Amino acid sequence: MYYAYVACIKHVGADESWIMSLASGARTAPPIVSVIALCIGGMATAFTQTLVIPLQTELPRLLGTSASNSAWVVTVTLLAASVFMVVAGRLADLFGKQRVLMASAGALIVGSLVCALSSSLTPMLVGRALQGMSIGFIPVGISLIREITPPRMAPTALAAMSATLGVGGAIGLPLAAWIVDVGGWHTVFWVSTAVAAVVFVLAAVAIPHIHDGHEGRFDVLGALGLAVGLVVFLVGISKATAWGWGDARTLGAIAGGLAVLVLWVFVELRQDEPLVDLRATAKRPVLMTNIAALAVGFGMMAQSIVIPQLLQLPAATGYGLGQSLQATGLWMAPAGLMMLAFAPISSRLIRSTGPRITLVIGALVLAVGYSLGVVLMDAPWQLLIVMCVGSAGVGIGYAAMPTLILDATPPQDAAAAVGLNALTRSVGGSVAAALMGTVLASNTTAFEGIRLPGEGAFTLCFGIGAIAALAGAVIAAFLPRRRRSTTATVTAVPAAPATEADVVTAV
Structure with missing residues (x-):
């Protein structure tokens, strides 16, 4: 039986977790159905991160509070999401990933419902914090992919799931603006509640519980x-x-x-x-990937901060493009979809060149996007090109990161490790938001009695974004070369390994 197990691994090129999930009889849905369910859940949780942006200027009036207090409606979601990316991962490693996915969807339901019923600041903050907690769905879903998909499907599935954070955020802006225009501001939270309920059902029926929890304490x-x-x-x-x-x-x-x-x-x-095995994260592949994630996360958020402002500035300034909020969202939506469209391309790159080179390519493409931004600022369609090129780079880079992390992490720590990687991206994005905000606020020009970001400020922001992306490429280039394959080809396993640990290591 032991050597039959080894031969099975050789034949399909699968990793141990996928073979064991098949042997357990836990599969309740075809792998493609499970992956689609995970991606829908990822996009739904990411959608909640941007759905209040169309309401930002109106929140003080709607909630009966000051502008500084209402800003916490956005900030509290970021804070909760940052913490629960890692916490959810550790809980998933201990108690099973499907359970945590359902709990994340449950938090999204309750948080959305609380927001839908709120008309004052305190309950709104509670609801938004619960919505932020649900973002743990994405790293846990990423870490589950290899356990429920055959090896040929895994790279593409990882790339698609990794892209959901950007796709959901990009789609959320125009969709939320349209919902607010059509049905009022509470309606956007009722829609979020309904979507979260669908995600909960999908997590229950389409994602298998494969008893992947491990002994230990939280x-x-x-x-x-x-x-x-x-x-x-x-x-x-x-x-x-x-x-x-x-x-x-x-x-x-x-x-x-x-x-x-x-x-x-x-x-x-x-x-x-x-909570996190820091010694494992200090290993060169994990550490360097997380540092690169800071740079790529910086690049993604910088684009999201700078381009909407440039699109919405009055055309009378001579460089603003005079777009409405809803039009701005529509111009930005294709960039988010570009990340999803590049999932199969990213998968092929990972199989042909390895995740290290794929991450380098992604960071370089992102740098090209920002470099184009320096010269393409005169029309919305030009910025669309900039965003699509940059988003393609982000999509390629984000697809490679989970593969690098999972290759270097024991299965029992996979979800927490992926959560930490997602956290480093988020921290990079937070730093980008603060730095870009400072650059835009400190390089202003007078327009009709108010101070607006000057044209040079946007050029500088694009330049900073390009430098950050290039830094990510350089960091990724120093990652150690990959020693194993995640493709469906025959895996180099010793003919008769002495222990089962040898099989796992070789695979």
Whole structure:
């Protein structure tokens, strides 16, 4: 039986987790159905991250609060999402991924329902925090892909699932604006509730529970430490433009958050069952991939911050393009779809060149997109080209990252490791939002009695984005060469390995 098991692995080129899921009889739906369900869930949770953007200027009036208080409706979702990307991953490793996917969808249902019934700030913040918690669906879904798909399908499925964060956010902006125009501001949350309910059902019936939980305990202290450190740090970063980078509140929050995170690292290294296995993440493939993720995440968010403002500035400025919010969303939507369209292309690149080179290519394409932005700023269609090229690069890069992480991580830690990678992308995006906001706010020109970002500020932002993307390419180039294949070809397994661990390592 043992050598039959080894021969089976050789024949299909599968990894151990997929073979074991087949042997357990856990499959309840064809793999393609499960992947589609995961992608729908990923896009739905990502959609909630941008659905309030059309309401931002109206939120103080709608909620009866100040503009500074209403800004937390956006910020609290970012903070909750950042923490639960890692927490959800660890819970999935302990208790099974399907259970956590259903819990994430449940949090999205409750959060959306609370927001739909809210007309004041406090319940709205609670609902938006619950919506942010649901973003853990994406890294957990990514880590599940290899366990429920045959090897030939896995690279494309990973690429598609990785793209859902960008696709959902890009589609969410124009869709939410249209829903608000047609049905009012509460309607967008009722729609989110209905979509979340569909995701919950799909997670229950189309995604198998393959008993992939592992013995262990949840590190409550580690979760609290990570939450405090991340929240304080990200508050400082996200508020830097409003408070000023030299303000005591900004410096205190950033320094305090980093101090807590450093202390958290020391505590985690002494835990027998930490929230995140930091020693594993310090391995060169994982560490370098996460650093590259910072740069690529920076590049993705920089595009999302800069281009909408340029599209919406009055045409009378001489460089603004005078687009409405809904038109801006429509111009940006194809860029999100570009990430999904590049999933099969990314898959072929991973199979033919390996994930390391694929990540380098993705970062270089993103840099080309930003470089085009320096010279293509005169019409919406020009910015559409810039966004599509940049989004293609992001899609290629995002597809390669999970493969690199999963190749270097034990199966029992896969979800937490992918969650940490998603977190580093998110932190890169937060830094980009703060830096781009500062650049645009500090390089202004007078227009009809108000100060607006000058044309040179947008050129500078595109240049910074290109540099960040090139930095990501350089970092990715120093990743160690891949030693195993995720393709469906015959895998180099020893003819008669001495132990089962040898089989897992060889595969």
